[in-house]
Amino acid sequence: MNKLNSKKIFLSPPHMTGKEEQFISEAFDTNWIAPVGPHIEGFEKEMALYLKAPGTVALSSGTAAIHLALDILGVTKGDVVFCSTLTFVASANPILYQEAEPVFIDSDPISWNMSPQALKRAFVQAEKDKKLPKAVIIVHLYGQSARMEELMEICKSYQVPVIEDAAESLGAGYKGIPTGTIGDFGIYSFNGNKMITTAGGGMLTAKKKSHLEKAKFLAQQAKDQADYYQHSVKGYNYRMSNILAGIGRAQLLALDERVEQKRFIYKRYEEALSTKGIEFMPEYEGSYSCRWLTVCTLPMDNNPQDVINNLQSHNIEARRVWKPLHLQPLFQNHNFYAHIPGNSTAEMLFDRGICLPSGTSLSGEEHRFVIETVKASLYEKSAQGAILSNL
Ligand SMILES: *Cc1c(COP(=O)(O)O)cnc(C)c1O
Numbered sequence: 001m002n003k004l005n006s007k008k009i010f011l012s013p014p015h016m017t018g019k020e021e022q023f024i025s026e027a028f029d030t031n032w033i034a035p036v037g038p039h040i041e042g043f044e045k046e047m048a049l050y051l052k053a054p055g056t057v058a059l060s061s062g063t064a065a066i067h068l069a070l071d072i073l074g075v076t077k078g079d080v081v082f083c084s085t086l087t088f089v090a091s092a093n094p095i096l097y098q099e100a101e102p103v104f105i106d107s108d109p110i111s112w113n114m115s116p117q118a119l120k121r122a123f124v125q126a127e128k129d130k131k132l133p134k135a136v137i138i139v140h141l142y143g144q145s146a147r148m149e150e151l152m153e154i155c156k157s158y159q160v161p162v163i164e165d166a167a168e169s170l171g172a173g174y175k176g177i178p179t180g181t182i183g184d185f186g187i188y189s190f191n192g193n194k195m196i197t198t199a200g201g202g203m204l205t206a207k208k209k210s211h212l213e214k215a216k217f218l219a220q221q222a223k224d225q226a227d228y229y230q231h232s233v234k235g236y237n238y239r240m241s242n243i244l245a246g247i248g249r250a251q252l253l254a255l256d257e258r259v260e261q262k263r264f265i266y267k268r269y270e271e272a273l274s275t276k277g278i279e280f281m282p283e284y285e286g287s288y289s290c291r292w293l294t295v296c297t298l299p300m301d302n303n304p305q306d307v308i309n310n311l312q313s314h315n316i317e318a319r320r321v322w323k324p325l326h327l328q329p330l331f332q333n334h335n336f337y338a339h340i341p342g343n344s345t346a347e348m349l350f351d352r353g354i355c356l357p358s359g360t361s362l363s364g365e366e367h368r369f370v371i372e373t374v375k376a377s378l379y380e381k382s383a384q385g386a387i388l389s390n391l
Contacts, residue, residue: 009316009370012193012293015360017254023246035220037242043249044203050252051178053186053205057215058240058248062167062189062202066137067094068215068238069163069185069204075100075134082122084114084139084146084165085324085336086346090189091139091165092325103133104326106339107346110284112295113146114138115339116154122337123158136162140169140179141322142355143195143262143292144281148174148182155183163187167202170195171259171290180205190244195258195292196251198244259290261360265367266291269356272371276378295321297352301379304354310377316370321353 027039040058047056059065075081077099083092085104095102105122108115119136126132136155138146148164155162162183166172169179170188180186188194190201206212217223222235240248266289270280277299283289298304304320311318324346326336338344357370 006315009357009362009366010359011317011319011355011357013359013361014192014197014199015254015258017250019250019253020247023250024243027243027246032242035239035241037245039242039245039249040240043240043245043252046249046252047188047203048205050255051181051186051205053178053181054207054209055205055212057204057212057219058245059202059204059215059219059238060240061200061238062165062187062191063090063094064219064236064238065187065189065202065204066091066163066165067097068218068236069187069206070094070098070100070135071218072185072211072214073135073161073163079134080126080131081135081137082119082133082160083137083325084141085326085344086112086141086322086349087139087165087325088167088322089325089328089330090167091137092331095137100134101334102325102331103335103337104324104331105337106344107141107349108147108339109345110282111147111287112144112281112345112349113141114151115345116147116150118337118339119151119154121341122335123154123160125337127158132158133160136160137165138162138183139165139167140172142281142295143169143172143290144283145169145172145174145179145287145289147284148177148179149286152182161185167191167194168292169290171255173288175286176288184208185211190248190251195262195290196248196255198240198248198251201240201244201248203240258360262291262358263289265358265360265362266294268367269294269296269371273374276375278374278378291358293355293358295353295355297349298354299378300352302352304352307354307374307377311370311373314369314373316357316373318357319355321349321355323350 079100106118164183164186166180167189186205188203190198219238224230
């Protein structure tokens with residue numbers, strides 16, 4: 001095996017365009033070094049245009065955006081919120097901030113995202129218990145849209161609002177509509193490893209203008225309209241800084257190119273590895289994935305941790321699929337609805353899945369090296385049983 005591994009290959013490192021400094025300089029030159037300023041307004045307008053959304057609010061993180069959406073929907077102590085189980089903990093932490101109770105919904109094998117049939121069962125039970133959820137948080141995992149048509153229909157029939165967690169799926173769509181703009185609220189993240197980055201940051205979009213105005217108000221300590229500092233409700237310090245918004249504007253210019261690059265990276269993995277019994281996250285009909293990460297399940301008899309450790313020894317970063325939230329010690333004793341009762345898709349994906357390096361600055365040579373190392377890390381079934389193919 002070649003020795004390309006002197007330089008570490010990361011999972012999804014930031015990829016600068018070279019235009020960021022210009023925007024940052026502009027912020028310095030005009031002394032807008034604050035959570036107010038023209039880049040924030042510019043970034044919000046440009047994102048709204050990209051998303052074809054009524055507006056957006058730039059915030060300090062994606063987590064803050066989820067928190068504000070829950071707050072605006074009046075989620076409070078003792079309320080129930082349904083949430084995808086196969087996701088990063090940030091999707092559900094804000095439910096705890098509000099002292100509400102998360103109930104976790106399984107994935108389905110078609111989208112790897114929220115299972116409409118599990119959601120339906122959760123609603124039927126909630127109706128019987130006379131305790132409908134105050135909101136449903138639907139995650140678009142790894143750049144792939146959830147089955148929004150079916151999920152929205154169920155939520156609408158119970159008149160429960162939807163928050164789309166599109167932190168990983170900026171640039172993805174469902175039937176031509178950008179993820180995050182289908183439900184009542186959508187959130188995005190600009191953390192270091194996401195589709196585009198501002199070092200750290202997030203954004204909220206909403207169907208209703210009044211919700212966007214409320215979000216802006218709450219994100220700046222909820223200051224009343226008065227000549228002095230007067231406050232009638234609880235607020236937060238969640239606004240994005242003008243400097244970071246400048247970075248975001250430059251990054252947004254490259255988003256479509258990043259999506260193409262990520263899709264190309266995925267395609268090469270798929271061509272090279274699907275003959276090996278590896279199965280990739282499907283892009284089901286009607287969806288358009290931005291392939292934030294290339295994610296796959298390994299053939300039976302392969303332990304994802306062994307493969308990850310082997311990649312690690314070659315200086316390649318790979319990761320497990322998110323551990324489902326209903327299995328987390330943090331969320332013990334919360335209800336969970338499986339895709340098929342007793343048969344959880346999310347648990348299977350966690351047991352067998354890995355995320356492969358998907359950085360858009362990955363060179364062709366590095367990519368070949370990763371692919372060869374993955375191949376060499378797999379167990380191959382022989383008549384005698386399983387043997388490690390790279391021994
Ligand atoms: C990254 C991420 C978030 C949180 O975004 P931050 O900007 O890091 O707060 C939320 N949900 C999912 C699914 C994420 O991957």
